[in-house]
Amino acid sequence: MAKEQGKNIDESILTLLKDKEWPSTTEDVAKGVNVSWQTAQIHLFKLNAEGKIKFRRVGRQNQWWENKKYQKEFKGCP
8 A cells, every 4th residue: 555655646746747847846846746845855766766857956955857858768658
C-alpha cells in the first residue's frame, strides 16, 4: 500500500510540474500535491535521479521543473 501511495505522489508531482511554465520550489510542490515539505523533497529527488524532472539550487531554494526530454523519449512508457 505504501508503495502505491508513493507512486501516486510521484504522478501528482509530475502532473503539477508539467502544467507549470516556471520552476517550482519544494514548498510550492508540497502545497500543490498536499504533502509535507519533507515528503515532497524525498519524491522530488527520486524523480530527479530517474531523469523525469530537473533541479537547481537558487540561494536557499530548490527549484524543480519537468524534464521535457524525458517526456519525448519515454512518452507512453509507465
